[in-house]
Amino acid sequence: MNIKNNWWKYLGVLCFIYAITAGLLIPLKPGIAEISEHSLYSGSSVDLSVRGYNTSFAEENYSGYIRLSGSQQIKASGFNVLDNQNAILHFELPHSFEGQEKVSEATLVINSPLHGYAIYPNLRILKPETDIPNNAQWENILEVTEADWKFAFPYRNIIVETIRNTFYHVAIWMAMFVLLTIALVYSILYLRKGNPVHDHVASSFTYISLVFGVIGVATGSVWARFSWGAFWTNDVKLNMVAISMMIYLAYGILRASIDDNDKKAKTAAIYNIFAYAAMIPLIMIIPRLTASLHPGNGGNPAFGTDDMDNTLRMVFYPAIIGLGLIGGWIAQIGIRIKKIDEKLINRALND
Amino acid sequence: MKNDFEKIWALISVDLKTEYRNRYDSYGLYLFVMVVSYILYKGTESMDAFSYNSIFWVLILVLSTNFALRAFTKTKEEESYFLYHLVSSYHIIFAKLLYNWIVIFIGGVIFLLSSIIFHSSLESFMTFPIVLFIILLLVSSLCLSSTFSLPSALVLTSNNKGTLLGILSFPISIPITLVCINLGGELISKQTWNMSGLLLLLSVVLIMSTVSLFLFKYNWQS
Incomplete structure (x- = not known):
């Protein structure tokens, strides 16, 4: 392994290990x-x-x-x-x-x-x-004398220890959005340039973000069980996320149902851009209009001072970076597999 | 040389004329709508307006899938080559979008009228604000036609068009239908609008139609 070219993989793994260990070991404040x-x-x-x-x-x-x-x-x-x-x-x-x-x-x-x-x-x-x-x-109330700053996560009623899920559940959504945006950019590039490599990149990133989305739903579901009482609640955000997962599953079905490679790539690229545009009202607009159990819905922006504090951020941001980079790594492997596939097919056709 | 509006209008009128010449095709769909409302009348003794409202929007969803699918499959291959040289892709998708809007809206109005006729004995059907409801129908059918137009063009190349169109566009249209059901229910219970829901529909129209306008170009070339 060449560290010069692969430093980002090491960085991703380091960030992820840090997020797991720090996120699970640091105690809560009283x-x-x-x-x-x-x-x-x-x-x-x-x-x-x-x-x-x-x-x-x-x-x-x-x-x-x-x-x-x-x-x-x-x-x-x-x-x-x-x-x-x-x-x-x-x-x-x-x-x-x-x-x-x-x-x-x-x-x-x-x-x-x-x-x-x-x-x-x-x-x-x-x-x-x-x-x-x-x-x-x-x-x-007199001037408050702050205690010496200690590395501990804030205590919140009801969620208590499950606040650690912020580093996994929320971070994996953020990473998923980043990966989907990369897929969107490569879909646009494919439509403009017609380079099949761009299609490989777009589809690999879409598939890995679909996997991330499923993990995000699973971790959120576990969290919901402990703080809201059920694995699946009738919350807008949950339902909208389920719908956007369906949209991206449809992307996979669309790819599978077209035989011709060029047509498949083109149609998939068009649908990918369309799906991304359709997802914006689903995840960004509708949950903010309706009351939701999630923080930051029904009008307030998320990540306010009530939801996050600096100790949480010190683990949360590395977790996003780590998950995003690991997702990129997996996508890179997917791209390589597709390139090799193509080469093998071409060789078989030439023989 | 004609300008853009004339081209679009020409395309729509061609579509409407072919629609008129093959009346039996769309009559089938409109008849289906009336049959559904009759079945609802005979099959359920006294249905409350809210459940009827949900059925109404689900039926509009089914209608719009059928109409959107027909919009592109109708055009023969030679005809599309001919059109390719005459007009740009923007004109075609815009014309299809408006054409879908018109036919879906007509279907909705027919369903509304037939249900009012059949269910006029029920009080809750006579008290809701029908003008507002028709405006809502206008907006939502535009919304549905803008979400269905591009996917229906995408599925043309595949061999299982109906199923694939459902898979591609139903996830997108679920929230639209849900918003419509909520808005319709609110019209029935409170007799007023929820402006934010209507604005949401309009924003979906804007996003979807802009994306369709830009993306259809690439699909049309192939």
Whole structure:
């Protein structure tokens, strides 16, 4: 193997191995998995029992806060540690909060000097019918001192450890799009120049991206089982992806059904461009118009700060590069097979 | 020398004239539409408007496959050589697209009218906004004709045209049909538009017809 010409294969494999090892081995940040109560009355004193995930309550000095949606918070007056995962927090809630509403959104925050923040959103603080005056007061949130940066993936409720699937499921889709775009470019080149090699390139890239698409559906399906509860849900994106897979399967059938090589190449190139154009409204437009379980649909762009953070990106981008390069490698083997096939056929015809 | 519009119009009128001379061919399809609506009337005692709406769009899909397939197979080989020297490929695909649009739309209107006649006893069929529905039919038949025209030209070279056309164009037309079913259902239940769905159909028309216009050139040369 000549490293000078094949450096990209090594790079692809390295990126992929890095994505697998780093993606599976790096731990998650501490998080709050469960709390005993979601609705609290202002003015009362509450004992919140908290179950943490990847936390070490017993080993470190944790402190707990309840934050209002504004800029106010109250510190837990008691932090009874049961074990590393369980603790009971005691809060003396002030009797009033700003604004006229009866309900205020709040967030439970657990902070440790070593591991940083763990938050639990979706708390509600209700105003009782009769005010119970007490001495507790909301205090303003001071300048937050960030904990030392640690290489750990963020904790998200519900998806928890499956957040690692971002590196495989999402990255393989991205790689598939890149490969399909390469196939599109070579289809256009074939129509313009008529070089049969361009057709080999286009068809090999289309086939490997079809394989990538199937793997993408499979990994997504496993992910859906654990975060949404079923292998296949009635989600727009899933159905649209199924349809675009069908479009590219039709590409294979079209190629198989035409005998004449030139005609096959030409028709397949035309259909490939047509299919790519048809896929754009399917995957780019329709899911954004309809409500979807996927992040980044129903109007928001994906990959916002809520979905990705820098630690995820450090594995996610190499995963895309690695998968894309490996796909290119497989496609290259396909192109070589086709070239050899053609040569063999020509030799047989000449004999 | 005629200009582009005259050429396209000439091509469409030739198609329509041959269609008229071989009336029995398209009459068969239109009769099929009426028979379906009659069967639905006799076979189902009281069908609600929403299921009828879905059947309506599926039938439009079937109709458009048949019409699109006939659009190119009708032209004989000698005739296409003749056309090749007279007009450019853009004219031909544009004319076919518009011709398909017209025949699919007529089929849809016939189905709509016959279902209104047969099902007039049902209240839900009389209350929906028929003008809006016809506009929706206009847009969606243009959408379907733009997605079917190029694949129907592609399958000409293969030996199993009908099946292959289905394989090539059904995946693309599934979401279009789904959007139509949703829009039609919304017309029936809320009596109003969902503008974004209509714009989606129009954008599909734009993308598909532009791609068809550019790509048909390469198919036509061979």
